[in-house]
Amino acid sequence: MEVHRDDEGSKIGMWLFLFTEMVLFSGLFIVYSVYRYLNREAFHQAAAHLDVALGTINTIILLASSATIAMSISAIQYQKKKQALALLTATVVLGLVFLVNKYFEWGEKIGHGIYPGSETLASYGHGDVLFFGLYYFMTGLHALHIVIGLVFIGFVIWYIAKDRITHDNFSVHENSGLYWHLVDLIWIFLFPLFYLIT
Amino acid sequence: MISEPKHASEPSYLEYKGKHKGILAWILSTDHKRIGLLYLYTIMSFFVVGATLGLLMKLELIAPGKTIMEAQMYNVTFTLHGIIMIFVIVIPGLPAVFGNFFLPIMIGAKDVAFPRLNLLSWWVYIAGIILVLIALFTGDGPPDTGWTFYAPYSFKTAGNMLPAVFGAFVLGFSSILTGLNFIVTIHRMRAPGMRWLKMPIFPWTLYGTAWIQLLATPIIGITLLMVAGERLFNIGFFDPALGGDPILYQHLFWIYSHPAVYIMILPAMGAISEIIPTFARKEIFGYKFVVGSTLAIAFVGYFVWGHHMFTSGMSGTALFAFSILTFLVAIPSAIKVFNWISTLYKGSIRMETPLYWALSFIFVFMIGGLSGLMQGAVAINVHVHDTHFIVAHFHFIVFGGTGFAFFGAMHYWFPKIWGRMYDAAWANTGWIIFFIGFLSLYGPMFYLGLQGMPRRYYDYDESFHGGNILSSLGAIIMIAGAMVIIVNLIRSARKGAPAVADPWGGRGLEWKIPSPPPLENFDEIPVIK
Amino acid sequence: MENSSHHIVPYRVYLIILAILILMTGISVAVTQIDLGVITIAVALLLATVKSAFVLIYFMHLKFDNRMFSIMAVGVFLMIGVVIFVTFLDYLFR
Structure with missing residues (x-):
């Protein structure tokens, strides 16, 4: 069978996949909004425990990484392989920094006995249990998506190095960009919901 | 209307020899036709399992009190019957079998858009089935929650829920991949000249179905992950003891599972x-009305999930809204029935x-549909909720609808798939026995339900004995x-009389190519005028 | 099939968008430090929505791609919105 290549088709496929990801997270947003509505005061208090500065830094890191991967796609089209590789490496580094920050943030909370199922958390009351349950579940699932995205970008870097992605065949590269922007998009909503609305 | 593609003497997809031999030539094949048959064989095997479980339940209920099994065993049986029938058989059902086999052919393409992804979704499907089976044979006993996994029981029961929940999650993922593949195929691979409104109805219904698969399935995915989170980490989302709301679980579950009913019935309507x-x-x-009603069902069907929860304690406003939306979704379904009847009118049947x-x-x-409307009215619903009336209703839709369409499609496309004719006398005999059996199996349940016989109990009052x-x-x-039907089909697939390309005088592209189709379906992509 | 007719977006555009996004992040942090109750929540979510629109339109190329992608994306967001609305028909009136 002849090799069938359809970049537009694979882009539609990627977008459809992103839609399923959005719906996946929207299930959690429904849970969040219902429990916020039912436990307004407790959510208000609990959110104050999170470090706004750290959250802001992580937001800026992710936004910047989104810009670098978008630029790398322009670079590959300009046939500037080295710039593309540098920009993608920058994206990976920024993603890793985000995860390291997340690690310290979670570690600090767990150190204070705030984690699902803990006695300390249960003693704070129902609203806090739900808030932190959602916090761990949603940021955890988001972090998992970052890890998957980093692996995906790792493959793209390797393909570019091997010249399997070039200026006239970069559909995989473009799709990795779309995936990474989705991760950014979700964080844009997670950030105000958990850190800002206090 | 359609330019006649040239027939070549190349081997059919059944005889084609690739680089693998024996069973590997099937389970590693990316040919959409072979993948369709892989699904068919898997589904039929599990249909035997699911039907056996159903028969065991009916034997238990043949007399009041314990007949052949204890209460706990009965709980396990209806749970497994539900999980297998819904997630393993009916949801993949028509799209995965006939969709895979005929969608590319009917739109004049050589394969789906992503053939390897297509094979992957079959493997993911098998992985999901294996997980469900693991739930049966390991841990402290099989799941006993019913196929709905209602919280909080689903994370309180000692039954082995985790593999079953992950199994359903993985099966959902397979369903998403199939839907994604079909949408891209329909957008990108239609033959030249096949505009949207020239596309046959079956691909149209697959298109509507694929969107539901794509946009509803992730909700059950995340919900099942939350149930897993409850069992593993005690996150408390659905645990009233920790402030969670079990009704929210029901909302999330039915946000998927109601549209899932349309995943089951839309392709059936297409066939x-x-x-x-x-x-x-x-x-x-x-x-155009058939196409429009397909899309309308797919769309409105998304917002009616609450009618499964009329007695759960929702607000009055929600009851009112869901009741109205439920009545709305009946309109496009009825339009289709009118269209079918009008097609028969003055036809040369x-x-x-x-x-x-x-x-x-x-x-x-x-x-099934009209009894569904009855339940759309809150007052009747409260009376018949969780009775055998409901059991009768959804078996009339899911089995009477999807199942009958599946068997119909099976006979309709049988000559094309295997290149042989089935034995018509046996097929008709099987149908009439099946039809009589179906009506006497589920018909009395309407009556029993109205009398007040609840579902999901292994025992009942003496007054329900007759029904x-x-x-x-x-x-x-x-x-x-x-x-009779299955044995006849298996026999005919091996020994039936050879079939011509178009035994029925059908109009679609699938009847323009040889039976069974050659590996690449078309020598030249057909041009639709 | 037009496999290589892509619009190349200059670096400058992405950098400008990044600057706007960071600015908006700063604004939303600043605004939410003042407690205005419901208005705070509304402003924070509105800014998040505008930010995500920028990401979708520029970073994810909706502006430069076939209109079909935009239509699908808007449709999916509307659907999610309606599902949340219908769910709240229960919780708001319970």
Whole structure:
């Protein structure tokens, strides 16, 4: 069978996949909004425990990484392989920094006995249990998506190095960009919901 | 209307020899036709399992009190019957079998857009089944929650829920991949000249179905992950003891599982819309209305989930809204019934097995659909909620609808798939036995439910005995009919008389190519004028 | 099929968008430090929505791609919105 290549088709496929990801997270947003509505005061208090500065830094890191991967796609089209590789490496580094920050943030909370199922958390009351349950579940699932995205970008870097992605065949590269922007998009909503609305 | 593609003497997809041999030539094949048959064989094998579990339940209910199993065993049996029938058989059902096999052919393509992804979704499907099976044979006993996994029981029970929950999650993922593949295929691979409104009805219904698969399935995915989170980490989302709301679980579960009903029924309607015009020897009546109602069902069906929860303690406003939305979704379904009947009107009807199935489909679908409307009214719903009335209703839709359409499609496309004719006399005999068995199995349940017999109990009051005897006898008759049908099909696939390219005088592209189709379907991509 | 007719977006555009996004992040942090109750929540979510629109339109190329992608994306967001609305028909009136 002849090799069938359809970049537009694979882009539609990627977008459809992103839609399923959005719906996946929207299930959690429904849970969040219902429990916020039912436990307004407790959510208000609990959110104050999170470090706004750290959250802001992580937001800026992710936004910047989104810009670098978008630029790398322009670079590959300009046939500037080295710039593309540098920009993608920058994206990976920024993603890793985000995860390291997340690690310290979670570690600090767990150190204070705030984690699902803990006695300390249960003693704070129902609203806090739900808030932190959602916090761990949603940021955890988001972090998992970052890890998957980093692996995906790792493959793209390797393909570019091997010249399997070039200026006239970069559909995989473009799709990795779309995936990474989705991760950014979700964080844009997670950030105000958990850190800002206090 | 359609330019005749040239017929070559290349081997059919059944005889084609690739780089793998034996069973590997099938389970590693990216040919959409072979993948369709892989799904068919898997689904039919599990149909035997699911039907056996159903028969065991009917035998238990043949007399009050313990007949053949204890209460706990009965709970496990209906749970497994539900999980297997819904997630393993009916949801993949028509799209995965006939969609895979015929979608590319009907739109004039050589394969789906992503053939390797297509094979992957079959493997993911098998992985999901294995997880469900692990739940059966390991841990502290099989799941006993019913297929709905309602919280908080689903994370309090000692039954082995985690593998079952992950299994359902993985099966959902397979369903998403199939849907994604179909949407891209329909957008990108239609033959030149096949504009959207020239596309046959079956691909249209697959398109609507694929969107539901894509946009509803992730909700059950995340919900099942949350249930897993409850069991593993005690996150408390649905645990009233920690401030969670079990009704929210029901909302999330039905946000997927109601649209899932349309995943089951839309392709069934599509298959019926192919069968009826062929055997009435007419174009389908009101093509645009059939297409429009397909999309309308897919869309409105998304917002009616609350009618499964009328007695859960929702607000009055929600009851009102869901009741109205439920009535709305009946309109496009009824439009389709009118279209089928009008297609038959003044047609030059040729009575063949697929048409028998299609006509009985309309009959049982009407009963199932109208009893559904009754339950859309809150007052009646409160009375019949969780009774055998509900069991009868959804079996009329899911089994009488999807199941009958599946068997109809099976006979309709049988000559194309295997290049042989089935034995019509046996096929018709099987159908009439099955149909009688079906009606006597599920018909009495309407009556029992109205009398107040609850579902999901292994025991019942003496006053319900008569109806249950009839129902259990119906189950035995129906199973006998199913055996006649399946044995006849297997025999005919091996020994039937060779089929011509177009045994029915069908109009679609699938009838323009040899039976069975060659590996690449078309020598040259057909051009639709 | 037009496999290589892509619009190349200059670096400058992405950098400008990044600057706007960071600015908006700063604004939303600043605004939410003042407690205005419901208005705070509304402003924070509105800014998040505008930010995500920028990401979708520029970073994800909706502006430069076939209109079909935009239509699908808007449709999916509307659907999610309606599902949340219908769910709240229960909780708001319970």
